[in-house]
Amino acid sequence: MFIVLLFVVSDKRKVSFILFKLYLNLIMPNIAIISSSVRVDRNSHRVALYFKKYLESNKLATVEMLDLKIYDFPVFEERLRLQPNPSASLLAFAEKIKSADGLIIVTPEYNGGYPASLKNVIDVLYEEWHRKPIAISTVSDGVFGGSQVITSLQFSLWKMRAWTVPAMFPVPKVREGFNEDGEPMDKAATDKRAANFINELLWCVEAKGKMI
Numbered sequence: 001m002f003i004v005l006l007f008v009v010s011d012k013r014k015v016s017f018i019l020f021k022l023y024l025n026l027i028m029p030n031i032a033i034i035s036s037s038v039r040v041d042r043n044s045h046r047v048a049l050y051f052k053k054y055l056e057s058n059k060l061a062t063v064e065m066l067d068l069k070i071y072d073f074p075v076f077e078e079r080l081r082l083q084p085n086p087s088a089s090l091l092a093f094a095e096k097i098k099s100a101d102g103l104i105i106v107t108p109e110y111n112g113g114y115p116a117s118l119k120n121v122i123d124v125l126y127e128e129w130h131r132k133p134i135a136i137s138t139v140s141d142g143v144f145g146g147s148q149v150i151t152s153l154q155f156s157l158w159k160m161r162a163w164t165v166p167a168m169f170p171v172p173k174v175r176e177g178f179n180e181d182g183e184p185m186d187k188a189a190t191d192k193r194a195a196n197f198i199n200e201l202l203w204c205v206e207a208k209g210k211m212i
């Protein structure tokens with residue numbers, strides 16, 4: 001696979017980039033971030049952007065942003081493994097979940113639950129979720145930081161045999177906390193909170209690596 005890539009890609013800069021990415025993947029865990037909101041003018045995506053920057057700037061992980069608004073999956077009809085002709089984007093999404101060492105799910109709270117876009121992708125996959133370390137960040141524009149979502153989402157992920165990490169990152173008043181580029185208004189305080197949350201996820205990723 002690797003040698004084929006080198007032949008296909010003749011541009012030297014591209015080869016260097018691919019080699020660099022492969023090197024990073026060898027020395028750092030690969031964390032995928034699911035940004036769940038597909039809403040027009042969404043705000044929780046700010047938090048997903050923040051985690052991406054936090055992980056990359058602190059050189060803690062390579063990061064794959066799985067933005068459900070960009071994937072724009074159709075409403076669930078059947079699980080991937082039972083679909084006769086799954087779409088290329090669904091297959092690619094499934095592969096990214098499967099190959100990630102750990103996941104961060106950023107979800108808004110809608111009427112006390114998590115959005116249909118997220119349930120859509122939970123249900124369409126199966127073994128991809130098994131034993132996957134997952135940290136959950138809940139978001140709202142109210143004062144409670146979407147914390148009512150946590151139990152229902154944890155329960156769904158537990159049913160899928162994922163490993164939800166015992167750490168929380170609730171974000172109240174999201175528009176006051178982060179700008180559109182995912183920059184936190186109070187960087188020192190947000191980074192301190194993120195460190196605890198991310199450390200818990202990375203500990204679980206490392207612990208899992210020692211088990212298998």
Ligand SMILES: Cc1cc2nc3c(=O)[nH]c(=O)nc-3n(C[C@H](O)[C@H](O)[C@H](O)COP(=O)(O)O)c2cc1C
Nearest residue numbers: 037039042043044045108109110111112140141142
């Ligand atoms: C349909 C809907 C239901 C909502 N329900 C709640 C709720 O139950 N509790 C809450 O704190 N905020 C609620 N909100 C506010 C959202 O948490 C807030 O808009 C947040 O920014 C949503 O994330 P998003 O902008 O990425 O979609 C609701 C928003 C929408 C659109």
